Amino acid sequence: MSTESSTTTEPLDRRSVFSWAMYDWANSAYATSVMVVFAPILFTGVWAAELGKTDNTFRWGVISSITSAVVAVLAPVLGAVADRCGRRKGLLLAFAFIGATATIGLSFIAHGHWQLAAIVYIISGIGFSGANVFYDSLIVSVAPASARDRVSALGYALGYLGGGLMLAAHVFLVLGHDRFHLTEIEAQRICIITAALWWMVFCIPLWRCVRETTVPHTGIAEAVRRSFGEVVGTVRQLRQHRPVLIFLLAYWLYIDGVDTIIRMAVPYGKNIGVGEADLIKAILLTQFIAFPAAIVFGRLGERIGTRRSILIAIGGYIAITGWAASMTAAWEFHVLAAAVGLVQGGIQSLSRSMYSRLIPPEKASEYFGLYNLLGKSAAVIGPLLMGWIAVATDNDRVGILSILVLFIAGGALLLQVREDAQQ
Secondary structure, three states, X not given: OOOOOOOOOOOOOHHHHHHHHHHHHHHHHHHHHHHHHHHHHHHHHHHOOOOOHHHHHHHHHHHHHHHHHHHXXXXXXXXXXXXXXXXXXXXXXHHHHHHHHHHHHHOOOOOOOHHHHHHHHHHHHHHHHHHHHHHHHOXXXXXXXXXXXXHHHHHHHXXXXXXXXXXXXXXXXXXXXXXXXOOHHHHHHHHHHHHHHXXXXXXXXXXXXXXXXXXXXXXXXXXXXXXXXXXXXXXXHHOOOHHHHHHHHHHHHHHHHHHHHHHHHHHHHHHOOOOHHHHHHHHHHHHHHHHHHHHHHHHHHXXXXXXXXXXXXXXXXXXXXXXXXXXXOHHHHHHHHHHHHHHHHHHXXXXXXXXXXHOOHHHHHHHHHHHHHHHHHHHHHHHHHHHHHXXXXXXXXXXXXXXXXXXXHHXXXXXXXXXXHHO
């Protein structure tokens, strides 16, 4: 279906590529320090401290699911609007500003106000995920098809490095809060503020240096009106383009497992007895291992094929999930964190680059809207399912095993997407 050839030799504008990839560096501070670490910690320890452990897991799962559901509904429409207006970059920056501003507001919420925290967190998550619709689609403007495995991997690698450095600074602050004359909770709130500021500052390279592929401009109001019909038309077209449809179904399943592990790792670890310091160190370990691993997976995709490399990553997640259900010690959590780092960046970056070669570049935002719709709607199911099973069985270990079926089914579907569909 793609109108591009994967063998094209178009030159790369390295400044544009690096500036685009730096947005991953920018928003990963939110993904690691806020979404994965400190928001769950503050939710369980401050905002919803009076609730029980399994209730916390369930409520945090519901909050994550609501965030994903809203983005899933908005993503295709946002993508269609961006394609018609030619304003992917402007809309990306607008959503990033909304997300970062809401994140700063999150740090000021008082003890016991978990409902307000939930609302503000959902707004920040909408800003984060909405901006990613436009960020992902901009890859067609900065890289030819033949280079997208490497370029996509560079983005994720810089994201893991930037998020890891920010989290390392946050770990230093939280673990040494006494020397800064702060309480532990005050230090955690400062971490959330600085993650938001990091996000804002490192948007600047993309704003200044990335140029979009020129498209006919349409007014925002007209673009919104027409976008709904275009989204319906695109969904109908998927039935005629089997590789894209099967890939999206496969992605919807396996990325659900990936996102569930990312979002629920901290609550799960706390509930099976892993201390907060060990949890934070494990997440930090994931970031720094994922940095080189994402680059390696980008090269691996070029050498043995993108689909085969994604399947290797899915196999790694199956092994990780099975072990996570039986672990009993903090050192096991650290080993699992390292294992996640080896495959997480690879499965994310190669999925993005493979999909970008299956779709028409002139409708990249619209198609990436569908891509993000399925990715985020999948994350509605995973955390909610894991939390619900944890409550129903009073056992978090049983809940995490439910993720296995998602990886297995997703891998089976991906096997049906022919490699030459990318040509």
